[in-house]
Amino acid sequence: MAKRTVLVTGGAGFIGSHIVDKLIARGDKVIIVDNLSTGRLEYLNPLAKFYKLDIREDLSEIFKKYNIDYVIHQAAQIDVQQSIKDPSFDGDVNIIGTTNLLEHCCKYNIKKIIYASTAAVYGQPKYLGVDEEHPINPISYYGISKHTPEHYIKVFSQLYGLNYTILRYSNVYGIRQGFTSEGGVISIFIDKFLSGERPIIYGDGKQTRDFIYVDDIVRANIIALEKGDNEAINISCNHQTSLNQLIMMMKSILAVDLNPIYKSAKLGDIKYNYLSNKKAKEVLGWTPNYGLSEGLEEIFAYYQSLYQAKVEIAVSRK
Structure with a gap:
């Protein structure tokens, strides 16, 4: 396969950094644009x-210098609660930032853009599993600001021939995920358990998610460079797990016996949800390699090492 030049926005972040590592392992040339608001140098x-740049800034020099073939767009404001507190900022980053990137893509004739969207665009499910034909009805500003660029992408494609694939992620978890992001419930729970604290569940814990x-x-992003042209595709496990079930699995793997604290459910929280991945199988030839138990087993050692490092730093400062 010919060497490709790929720009990854948010390439210092949780998902973006893993995409960068995989592209480089495949022999591709990679350029990262990240403002480090949530990304990390390490x-x-x-x-x-x-390049430490915001996606709302002028990116012309980068596009000119590197003759970019593909863009994988992961940079975003991802916190639902932050979107509610400051919808203008949320829209500015996710909508204006993406349209700025699209203008550069068209001006410099890139081959394709892969856009990271989200299950939040669907809102409260009318049926399960939620497929790509499900009505779009976001119930948060974040859901709106992630879906609106999908319309821009499609019109840019119609007007200028820009090739794209939109990937709508379910609840992503894994190594390098932070402890504070609302979407990082697994990493937050692990952090609590390793700290000897009881995790907090908002609601009765029966709510389900597709991890x-x-x-x-x-892997879905890498495949989408060559497949799934001009499609919106769910990337999910096609399986729902309740937060109570998640806690039980984690207690078993981590060998801890701490029960969660239950608090009032958050306003607008979706009760039951999982995404169909049938289209991903048909269009991309993609199916998930990891079930939840396999994923949890793999990340446990990583989070345990982080916790040990935190403890050692705390001790050294005493």
């Missing part, structure tokens, strides 16, 4: 070219 692959391991997300 996640940067040293073989990638890194997808980051390695499977990465």
Whole structure:
């Protein structure tokens, strides 16, 4: 396969950094654009070219210099609660930032853009599993700001021939996920357990989510460089797990006996949800390699090492 030049926005972040690592392992040339608002320097692959820039800034010099073939767009404001507190900022980053990127893609004739969308675009499910034909009815500003660029992408495609694939992720988890992101419930629970604290569940814990391991997300993005042209596709496990079931699995794997604290459900929280991945199988030839138990087993050692490092730093400062 010919060497490709790929721009990854958010390439210092949780998902983006894993995509960068995989592209470089395949022999591709990678340029990263990340403003480090949530990305971390230690996640940067040293073989990638890194630019500390915001996606709302002028990116012309990068596109001119590197003759970019593909763009994988992972950069975003991803916190639902932050979107509610500051919808203008949320829209500015996710909508204006994406349209700025699209204008550069068209001006410099890139071959394709892969856009990271989300299950949040669907809102409260009318049926399960939610497929791509499900009505779009986001119930958060975040869901709106992630779906609106899908319309822009499609019109840019119609007007300028821009090739694209939109990937709508279910609940992603894995190595390098932070402890504070609302979407990172698994990493937050692990952090609590390793700290000897009881995790907090908002609601009765019967609410379900479709957890997808980051390695499977990465593989879908790599496949989408060559397949799934001009399609919107769910990337999910096609399976729902309740938060109570998740806690039980984690207690078993981590060998801890701490029960969760239950608090009032958050306003607008979706009760039951999982995404169909039938289209991903048919169009991309993609199926997830990881079930939840396999993914949890793989990331346990990583989070345990992080916790040990935190403890050692705390002790050294005393």
